[in-house]
Amino acid sequence: MSKNRKSRDPFAGREAEKYANPIPSREFILQHLEQVGEPVSHTTLCQQLRLEDEESVEALRRRLNAMSRDGQIISNRRGVFGLAGHMGLIKGKVQGNKDGFGFFIPEDGSGDLFLNGREMEKLFDGDQVLARVSGVDGRGRKEGIVVEILKRRYQQIVGRYYHEQGFGIVVPDSKRIPHEILIPDKAAGHAQDGQFVVAEITEYPSRRRKAIAKIVEVLGDSSKPGLEIDIALRSHDIPHEWPTAVTRSLNQFDEQVQEKHLIGRRDMRDVAFVTIDGEDAKDFDDAVYAERQQRGGWTLFVAIADVSHYVTLGSVLDEEAINRATSVYFPGHVIPMLPEKLSNGLCSLKPGVDRLTIVCEMKISTAGEMTDYCFFEAVIHSHGRMTYTEVADIVQTPATETQEKLRAKMRQRHQSLLPHLDELYSLYRALRSARDNSGAMDFDTTETRIVFGENKKIREIVPVYRTDAHRLIEECMLCANVAAAELMESSKLPALYRVHEGPNPNKLENLREFLSELGLYLPGGDKPEPSDYKKVLQQISNRPDKHLLQTMLIRSLMQAVYQPKNLGHFGLGYPAYAHFTSPIRRYPDLLIHRAIRFLIRNKSSRHLQKQADAGGLSKKQIYPYSASDMQDLGEHCSMAERRADGAGYSVMDWLKCEYMQDKIGDEFNGTVSSVTSFGLFVELNDIYIEGLVHITELSNDYYHFDPVRHCLEGERSRTSYHLGDSVEVKVVRVNLDEKKIDLQMTGSVAAARPAPRRRKPGKKKGFPDRDRSKKHKDKGKDLNNGEGKKKSKSKNQRQGAKAEKSGGKRSGASSATKKPGSSKTSKAGSRNKSRRSGAPAAKRPRR
Structure with a gap:
């Protein structure tokens, strides 16, 4: 050289x-x-x-x-x-659409390019490509041409196999892949017509031919119990089988904590820690304890399972944990981030056994403010495994004589823990009051739980109401997460923060116009604060359409992500926030644990406590990460979170369609839960399932979509359908393959109102929806009333209680019309997929 x-x-x-x-x-x-x-x-x-x-x-x-x-x-x-760049080429990814066209999404965040159907013939959704602008079409859209395919997203496709007229095809389960995949007879294996399969691509598509594949796995018929989970795991590329090396590595762990592992840890086995979780929970990663201080206030201890002790840097366990990045929760089933020997065993804070933990000790004033904190390594011995229901029965004031008797019975059963639980409850009320006074947003939601019958089919969907027991744990976890974030900031170590930016500027103006139509006002100008959003929540607190209006507020916000640059958490109102409390099921939490253990062993601070017999841990051993490493890990963990959510929603869609198959022809009362350019989405009362009344089902008028007022307005009759309207509908079609429920309007409980006369919105110039079936599927995680345990996705977690994920889906055309007498039926991709009801509430997503 x-x-x-x-x-x-x-x-x-x-x-x-x-x-x-x-x-x-x-x-x-x-x-x-x-x-x-x-x-x-x-x-x-x-x-x-x-x-x-x-x-x-x-x-x-x-x-x-x-x-x-x-x-x-x-x-x-x-x-x-x-x-x-000098060749006019841009790097980015392809986003497919069910109708055959697509979009090129630039990596640098510049404007999207429209990819026509011919261009998409050679592409799959998610392909990484180089593209250039080719021109502007008649509708004013910038069009692109893909010059080079850098990386294919799919090596395998999940779908349904059909064999007819002498050849086989696979119709992909993902509606973002509208192309059929050819299957030569010799590559069909044992697959039978109509079965769901996994096909491995042997030749990728071009403009002249379709993709060709061979079947490598037969998943089964649609009647097979659990098939929906098998499909979702493979369609969303979720790792679900443990590599052999991981299974073998578990042999190194004993069944119980060994005495040698207690060296360097503070002994807190006599402290009356308790775990408070859902009835179905198995992995207990947090325990709490509080005691009153003589001068007022409390000392709060939050003990979190020390997963970093077992999952060491660079081990096969660590590599697989990175790969999975999060546990994935389905109704009645979980794909854990860690093997069960750890997640439900050594790392689970079960009662009556020693467990290794990292403890956050916090001083809380009588006003509910955290005045100091300290982290240290410890061994604890949980004194009780309690459920939310039990704790609520013990601490909440009973409203009836029956509840009073139950409260007395529960307090007698847990008599030894009563002083500690009462202290925790007093602490909770102070913390909650302080957060309320600070102007933090709090969305009041009703969640749901699926009750299964035989063969894992839905028997019913029932509401699950949050209690003060849920909120108690949430407030304790919030405190610990804030302390962890503050420690990371002061340490200057590269770390992952949970970042939730404020309102999307493009959506804020539309939100204000929509609210003004209802006589509501969002203060704060161009940069509203959480307290401004809270004022709106207070204005709508007694409205019957409250949960729908919460949806609109949430959709105006950005998505929450993991990233090394701390930009605060808008939804919670914190200048710094990190995930520390769930290392069993979230990799970002495990990273924070490693950082904290490194600091405990190597730095001197009043926020860190090292035991005298603790050895050293070098950065190379436990925390060698650079800012660039953290950026990559943050992007990966954010992707894995969205991937897990997508799989969960897909399973819920399938189960709900199964549930509704024998209800075709039945009539229901419902509420208009979303209005789009192609119809009304109606949530059926009492069963928490949503279907589409396509615009073609609205008779005797041309209907125009007003995206600001969120309504469909009749051109001649001036009749309009608005968000929150009560309607009567009939189930007319259920398509399990496409996960779509079609409804037909039979009447309005509250008659459709004449709309105020105003200029009809014209058609916008711009793109069609990237995926109009998901246009109002905006969702979030961090605003659902705290940092509680993981639950499967529920109705309002999809529609409004999960504000963290309300990131930007592209708006569609501003108007849609229906010709009187048209018999067009709704398309598969038009079905709204928001607000699926949740599974048994074992763990609630934390913020």
Whole structure:
């Protein structure tokens, strides 16, 4: 290597550490191509960089090819390499649509490009590509052309196999993949017509031919119990089988905590910690205890399972935990992030056994303010496994004589724990009062639980009401998470924060217009605070359509993500927030644990307490992460969270459609839960299931969609259908394959109101929806009343209690009309998928 070239490469030292015969770094190659100002061949580049020996020449060729695969540079048909930006190329991903078109979503956040159906014939949803702007179509949309496919998203496709007229096809389960996959007879294996299968792609599609695949797994018929979970896991690429190396690694762990592992830990086995979880919970990762201080206030102890002791950096367990990044909860089933020997065993804070923990000790004033905190490693011995129901019966004031008798019975049963529970409850009321006074948002929601009958089919869907016991745990977890975030900020270590930015500017104006139509007002100007949103919540607290209006508030907010740059948590009203309290089921929490243990063992601070017999832990051993590492991990964990949610929603859709199949022709009272350009989504009262009244089912008028007022307005009759309207509907179609329920209007409980005369909104110029079936499916996680335990997705977690995920789905066209007498039925992709009812509430998502 030339000394001159080496001296000019700012990363030459790094390359020298990695390779015995280092070559120019990627950064230097990009810098050099920028300076040259034109594409160059491999041979020319070797000459310019003075690489002469055969090994260096070949190494540079491999590096250039790798940079091409990653989209950093482009190799054209002449075999020369150039900068993508100088060639007018942009790196990004493809987003498919059920109707055959798609979008190119640039990696740099610039405007999306429309991909027509012909362009999409060679692409799959999620493909990583290079594209360029090809022009603007007649509707004013920027169109794109994909120049190069860098990475295919799918190697396998899940779908339904059909064999007819001499050939086989697989229809993908994902509606973002509208193409059929060809299956040669010799590649069909044992699959039978109509079965769900997994097909491995052998030839990717082009403009001239469809994709070809071979069947590698037969999942079964639609009647098979649990099939919906098998499909969801594979459709969403969720890891669900333990690698052999992981299974073998579990042999290193004993069934119980060994005495040698208590070295360096504070002994808190005599402290009356208790766990408070749902009836069905198995993994208890947090325990709480509070005691009154002599000078007023409380000391709150939150003990969290020390997963970092068992899942060590770089181990096979760690690699699989990164891969999964989160536990995935389905009705009656869970795909854990950690093997059950840890998640339900050594790491679970079961009563009566020793468990290793990291404890956050906090001083709480009588006003409910956290005045100090300290983290330390400990061993605890849970004194009781209690449920939310039990604790609520013990601490809440009874409203009836029956409840009074039950309260007396429960207090007698748990007499030894009563002083501690009463102290926790007093502490909770102070914490809750302080948060209320601070202006933090709090969404009041009704959740649901699925009750299964035989063969894992829904028997009924019942409401589950949150109690003060849920809120008690939430407030304790919030305190510990805030303390962890403050510690990370003061330590200057790169770390993952839970970031929830404020309102989306593009949606704020529409929200205000919508609220004004109802006589409501959102203060705060261009940058409203959480307290401003709370004022609106107070205005709507007694309205019958409260939960629907909460939905609109939540959709105006950004999605919450994991990232190393702390931007605060808008929904909770905290300047810094991190996830610390659930390391059994969330990888970001495990990372925070590793950071805290590193700080305990190596730093001196009043917020850290190291035991005298504790040894050292170097950064290399436990926390070697850079800011760049954290950025990558944050993006991966955020993706895995959305992936898990998507799988859960898919399963709920399937189960609800199954439940409604024998109710075709039945009539229900319902509430308009969302209004779109293609119809009304109606939530059926008492069963918490939603279906679509397509715009073509609204008779005797042309209807126009007003996206600001969220209504469909009749052109001639001036009749309008609004969010929150009470209606009567009949179930007319249920399509299990497409997970769609179609309804027909039979009447309005409250007659459709004449709309105020105003200018009809015209059609917007712009894109059609990226996926109109999910347009109002905005969802969030961090505003659902605290940091409680994980529950399966519920009705209001989908519609409004989960404000953290209300990120930007593209709005559709501003108007839609229906020709009188049309018999068009609703399309599969038009079905709304929000507000599916939840599963048994074993754990509630934490914020």
